[in-house]
Amino acid sequence: SQQGEEDPQALSIQEGENATMNCSYKTSINNLQWYRQNSGRGLVHLILIRSNEREKHSGRLRVTLDTSKKSSSLLITASRAADTASYFCATENSGNTPLVFGKGTRLSVIA
Amino acid sequence: GAGVSQTPSNKVTEKGKYVELRCDPISGHTALYWYRQSLGQGPEFLIYFQGTGAADDSGLPNDRFFAVRPEGSVSTLKIQRTERGDSAVYLCASSLQRIGYTFGSGTRLTVV
Numbered sequence: 001s002q003q004g005e006e007d008p009q010a011l012s013i014q015e016g017e018n019a020t021m022n023c024s025y026k027t028s029i030n031n032l033q034w035y036r037q038n039s040g041r042g043l044v045h046l047i048l049i050r051s052n053e054r055e056k057h058s059g060r061l062r063v064t065l066d067t068s069k070k071s072s073s074l075l076i077t078a079s080r081a082a083d084t085a086s087y088f089c090a091t092e093n094s095g096n097t098p099l100v101f102g103k104g105t106r107l108s109v110i111a
Numbered sequence: 112g113a114g115v116s117q118t119p120s121n122k123v124t125e126k127g128k129y130v131e132l133r134c135d136p137i138s139g140h141t142a143l144y145w146y147r148q149s150l151g152q153g154p155e156f157l158i159y160f161q162g163t164g165a166a167d168d169s170g171l172p173n174d175r176f177f178a179v180r181p182e183g184s185v186s187t188l189k190i191q192r193t194e195r196g197d198s199a200v201y202l203c204a205s206s207l208q209r210i211g212y213t214f215g216s217g218t219r220l221t222v223v
């Protein structure tokens with residue numbers, strides 16, 4: 001089963017613009033993580049935000065978490081063509097449960 | 112090793128055959144996860160090992176799927192009597208203290 005729902009499903013922007021992807025989930029969580037996937041193969045962990053955190057930064061990435069709305073957003077600033085990939089949110093729910101992934105957002109950054 | 116290694120990277124098999132997919136996690140990572148990803152979808156959980164034992168196998172779709180991790184390191188996902196619907200990318204991940212998973216590059220299984 002998949003808990004997270006990313007929005008939009010696909011996003012196309014020009015290089016230099018900011019990209020914002022949203023994720024909604026259904027149950028209470030311990031943390032929420034964002035992953036990147038190139039060409040449908042291995043995923044790369046980008047950032048983790050805990051349920052008691054509201055915002056986190058890592059380089060050009062900014063993640064927010066609103067537990068009252070059960071939603072998160074990933075902002076990539078000053079996008080580059082190399083940022084073209086699929087981005088997935090994944091939740092670690094309360095208790096010792098494995099990550100549950102959403103369906104992802106396909107980002108295309110056009111040079 | 113430096114990363115999670117999955118072999119083979121691609122596997123084509125005939126319907127009804129048996130296949131084994133191998134995952135070599137990062138040395139020292141006690142948790143190991145198998146996921147399956149179909150085209151255009153997110154990874155779907157199959158099974159999770161903590162050490163040698165399967166801590167959660169609730170994602171295995173049916174009894175044709177089985178996984179082992181006999182020495183708490185390498186894991187093998189076994190699929191019997193493969194069906195065309197089993198075609199997908201099978202992803203393995205490992206983690207230390209379950210903070211951020213490190214994924215392998217996956218095995219693309221095609222059942223013809």
